[in-house]
Amino acid sequence: MLVIMKNDATEDQIQAVIRHIESLGYRGIPIPGALRTAVCIVGNQGFVEDSQLLSLEGVKETLRVTKPYKLVSRETHPQPTTITLGSLTIGGADPVIMAGPCAIENDDQALTIAQIVKGCGAQVFRGGAYKPRTSPYSFQGLGEGGLKILARVRQETGLLIVTEATDISNIELVEQYADIIQIGARNMQNYALLKRAGQTARPVLLKRGFAATIEELLMSAEYIMSEGNNQIILCERGIRTFADNTRNTLDISAIPSIKEASHLPVIVDPSHAAGRREYVIPLSRAALAVGSDGLLVEVHHDPSHAISDGRQSLYPEQFRKLMQEIKNLYV
Numbered sequence: 598m599l600v601i602m603k604n605d606a607t608e609d610q611i612q613a614v615i616r617h618i619e620s621l622g623y624r625g626i627p628i629p630g631a632l633r634t635a636v637c638i639v640g641n642q643g644f645v646e647d648s649q650l651l652s653l654e655g656v657k658e659t660l661r662v663t664k665p666y667k668l669v670s671r672e673t674h675p676q677p678t679t680i681t682l683g684s685l686t687i688g689g690a691d692p693v694i695m696a697g698p699c700a701i702e703n704d705d706q707a708l709t710i711a712q713i714v715k716g717c718g719a720q721v722f723r724g725g726a727y728k729p730r731t732s733p734y735s736f737q738g739l740g741e742g743g744l745k746i747l748a749r750v751r752q753e754t755g756l757l758i759v760t761e762a763t764d765i766s767n768i769e770l771v772e773q774y775a776d777i778i779q780i781g782a783r784n785m786q787n788y789a790l791l792k793r794a795g796q797t798a799r800p801v802l803l804k805r806g807f808a809a810t811i812e813e814l815l816m817s818a819e820y821i822m823s824e825g826n827n828q829i830i831l832c833e834r835g836i837r838t839f840a841d842n843t844r845n846t847l848d849i850s851a852i853p854s855i856k857e858a859s860h861l862p863v864i865v866d867p868s869h870a871a872g873r874r875e876y877v878i879p880l881s882r883a884a885l886a887v888g889s890d891g892l893l894v895e896v897h898h899d900p901s902h903a904i905s906d907g908r909q910s911l912y913p914e915q916f917r918k919l920m921q922e923i924k925n926l927y928v
């Protein structure tokens with residue numbers, strides 16, 4: 598980190614900054630410039646808290662030279678991370694397709710959709726048993742009953758299961774049923790949940806918050822990894838912008854940006870980004886074109902009767918077409 602002094606900072610103020618840096622256990626090296634002096638902090642292993650430095654007399658600003666995240670960073674781990682679940686590799690050469698309904702509604706619905714997506718070539722079945730809904734009056738999910746249905750889906754289809762833990766009160770149960778634990782956009786900065794997810798043996802699918810920067814997403818992943826879990830898949834699912842043609846705006850540039858900054862696999866959820874099924878296939882193409890390691894797609898056999906997110910759920914025929922396109926690309 599560099600501490601930039603004001604143009605008119607005195608020598609005493611510069612020395613006071615250096616003494617403060619030394620009191621933190623680091624060294625401060627003054628670099629005099631034509632207009633002002635910068636003090637370079639050396640000897641720190643990671644993050645330096647700068648709020649006290651910023652309040653010292655004569656200090657203009659601080660500049661971070663290294664990233665605030667470490668474990669998830671490509672600088673510390675240049676090779677891409679791959680996650681292996683049985684015969685499935687996430688982050689490898691082929692994209693991984695996770696598909697299913699927004700919410701688990703009942704046995705029949707889940708099994709019907711699971712058979713469809715499996716028949717089309719999906720490897721992971723998605724579906725929420727705990728639903729984080731904007732309104733407290735909306736369907737909140739079947740809870741453990743939904744997890745039991747997911748266990749049946751896995752048993753009958755062999756598909757892996759990704760499902761969301763919405764709170765530290767249900768993550769213990771979710772980890773007993775799920776192959777991958779999802780943390781949703783609304784919970785991206787639920788630090789208690791992130792830390793608990795860091796202690797599970799299951800891979801975690803971490804979705805980007807609606808208004809989160811890439812750095813904030815990576816800091817959230819750092820919370821999980823700093824607790825010992827390095828099996829993290831990041832997910833771009835659209836952010837909130839002024840554009841109102843879609844439910845959210847798919848930040849397609851997030852994928853190469855995350856890949857540059859981090860070694861973790863990244864997938865794209867075109868369904869929650871678009872909010873409309875018509876856009877899901879084009880956005881999926883875009884996602885794969887920019888290097889996404891997979892897709893998380895909502896599919897429903899009867900979207901007009903879906904309890905949640907029917908408008909953005911692909912019809913089985915559309916999903917089949919998408920999977921055919923993907924197969925053509927990757928064979």
Ligand code: PEP
Pocket residue numbers: 699725729761780781782783804834866869
């Ligand atoms: C979901 O994938 O089920 C979901 C609720 O998405 P998000 O957290 O991205 O809104």
Ligand code: MN
Pocket residue numbers: 699700869895905906
């Ligand atoms: Mn949904």
